[in-house]
Amino acid sequence: MRRTAALIAGGGPAGAATAILLAHGGAMPVLIERHAEPHDVVCGGFLASDAIAMLGRIGIEVAALGARPIDRARLVAGRHVAEAALPFRAVGLSRNRLDAVLLEAALEQGATIERGLAVRRVEPGTACLHLSDGATIAAEALFLATGKHDLRGEPRTALPDADPALGLRIRLEPTPALQAALAGTIELHLFRGGYAGLLMQEDGSVNLCLSVAQSRLKVADGRPERLIEALRGEAPLLVERFDRAAGRGAWSSVARVPYGWRAGETGPGLFRLGDQAAVIASLAGDGIAVALSSAIRAAHAFLHDGAEGAPAFQAAFARRTRRPIGLANLLRHWGETPWITGPLVGLLGRMPGLMRQAAAMTRVGAG
Numbered sequence: 494m495r496r497t498a499a500l501i502a503g504g505g506p507a508g509a510a511t512a513i514l515l516a517h518g519g520a521m522p523v524l525i526e527r528h529a530e531p532h533d534v535v536c537g538g539f540l541a542s543d544a545i546a547m548l549g550r551i552g553i554e555v556a557a558l559g560a561r562p563i564d565r566a567r568l569v570a571g572r573h574v575a576e577a578a579l580p581f582r583a584v585g586l587s588r589n590r591l592d593a594v595l596l597e598a599a600l601e602q603g604a605t606i607e608r609g610l611a612v613r614r615v616e617p618g619t620a621c622l623h624l625s626d627g628a629t630i631a632a633e634a635l636f637l638a639t640g641k642h643d644l645r646g647e648p649r650t651a652l653p654d655a656d657p658a659l660g661l662r663i664r665l666e667p668t669p670a671l672q673a674a675l676a677g678t679i680e681l682h683l684f685r686g687g688y689a690g691l692l693m694q695e696d697g698s699v700n701l702c703l704s705v706a707q708s709r710l711k712v713a714d715g716r717p718e719r720l721i722e723a724l725r726g727e728a729p730l731l732v733e734r735f736d737r738a739a740g741r742g743a744w745s746s747v748a749r750v751p752y753g754w755r756a757g758e759t760g761p762g763l764f765r766l767g768d769q770a771a772v773i774a775s776l777a778g779d780g781i782a783v784a785l786s787s788a789i790r791a792a793h794a795f796l797h798d799g800a801e802g803a804p805a806f807q808a809a810f811a812r813r814t815r816r817p818i819g820l821a822n823l824l825r826h827w828g829e830t831p832w833i834t835g836p837l838v839g840l841l842g843r844m845p846g847l848m849r850q851a852a853a854m855t856r857v858g859a860g
C-alpha cells in the first residue's frame with residue numbers, strides 16, 4: 494500500500510487549488526484525477542470578483558487567460574427583460590481552460606498529479622482510497638474534491654428530492670449578432686423548473702448551460718435539443734439564440750445536483766471541499782468561489798493543525814456558506830416558478846438596484 498501525507502481526490506477547482514496551497518506550504522500532496530486530459534465540464538463559466546480575487550491569491554490571473562469581462566446581467570422571463578450593471582467585477586472563462594491552468598500550477602508547485610486514474614471508493618472513516626488500477630493509497634489526511642460525483646464509501650447525504658435538478662452544457666459558435674448581444678453580459682433565461690445561462694468565453698465561443706428539473710428532460714425523451722424546442726413558448730429568446738448559432742458542440746450533462754447541501758460534520762483527517770462541502774444554486778454563479786474558498790481554508794487548517802483540523806474547518810465552512818446558499822436557493826425557487834418570474838423580472842426591470850443587491854448577497858466572499 495502506498496502512503497502519503499495529503500491525498501486529494503479530484504482535480505477540479507477545489508482539488509487543484511488545495512494541491513497548489515499544500516505544495517506551497519511544504520506538504521507535498523498527491524492528487525488523483527480521473528480525466529487524462531483537460532475536458533469540458535457542466536458549468537456556466539461565470540466567475541465573480543470573489544472567485545477572481547481568490548484565483549489571484551494563488552497566482553492565477555484570469556485576464557492573462559483571456560477571460561471575457563462581464564459587467565451586466567440580463568434576466569429574461571418570457572417577454573419580460575430586466576438588465577442591470579453588476580455590483581462587482583466578473584468574467585466568462587471556460588472550465589476546460591481554468592481547470593487545466595490550475596492543475597499546471599499545482600504541478601509547478603511540486604504536487605504529484607496522477608491523471609487518468611479514478612478513485613473507486615473510500616475506505617469509510619479512513620483516509621484510504623482504492624484506485625481504478627487496483628492500487629490502494631493511504632494518507633494522514635484525505636481532501637475529498639470529486640465535486641458533482643459522490644464516492645462510494647463517503648457519499649453526500651442530501652435530502653431526498655422527487656424531481657432533482659440536472660445540469661446540461663453545450664458550446665455554441667456565435668454569429669456576429671449573438672456576439673454583440675452577449676458582449677460584457679451574462680444572460681439568464683428563466684423558465685418553469687429551471688434556467689439557462691449564456692456567456693462569451695475566452696476562445697470566442699458561447700457557453701450555454703442549463704439547470705433543469707429532471708422531469709422536464711424526461712418528457713423531452715432525455716434529449717436536450719427536444720427540451721430546448723419545448724421551451725419555445727416559455728423562453729423564445731433562448732430558443733432563437735440556440736437555433737441561430739453558427740455551430741454547436743456536444744452536450745455534457747450531470748444528474749442529481751443537490752442544491753443547498755452543506756457538510757457540517759466530518760472526522761479528523763477527512764476534509765470535504767467544493768461541491769463535496771457545500772452546493773450553492775448554480776443560478777448564483779458562485780460555485781467556483783465556494784470551491785476556492787473551501788480549498789484555501791482547508792489547506793490552511795491542515796498546514797496549521799494537521800489532520801485534526803478537519804472537523805473545525807468543516808463546521809466553520811458550513812456556517813460561512815449558510816447565508817449565501819440559503820438565499821441562492823430561495824432565488825432559484827422563485828426563478829423556476831412561472832407565476833413569480835414574470836412579475837419579478839418586471840419589477841427588477843424597474844428597480845435594477847434590487848438585482849444588484851441579490852447578486853451581491855449570494856457571494857460566498859473572497860476571505
Ligand SMILES: Cc1cc2nc3c(=O)[nH]c(=O)nc-3n(C[C@H](O)[C@H](O)[C@H](O)COP(=O)(O)OP(=O)(O)OC[C@H]3O[C@@H](n4cnc5c(N)ncnc54)[C@H](O)[C@@H]3O)c2cc1C
Pocket residue numbers: 502503504505506507508525526527528534535536537538539540544610611612613638639640641642644659660661702703704747750766767768769775778779780781782783784
Ligand atoms: C448547471 C450548472 C452551472 C454552473 N455554473 C456555474 C458558474 O457559472 N459559475 C460558478 O462559479 N459555478 C457554477 N456551477 C457550480 C460549479 O460548477 C461547481 O460548484 C464547481 O465546479 C465545484 O468545483 P469542485 O472542484 O468541487 O468540483 P468539480 O468541478 O466537479 O471537479 C471535480 C473533479 O473531480 C474529478 N473526479 C470526480 N470523480 C472522480 C473519481 N472517482 N476519481 C478521480 N477524480 C474524480 C472530476 O473529473 C473533476 O475534475 C454550476 C453548476 C451547475 C450544475
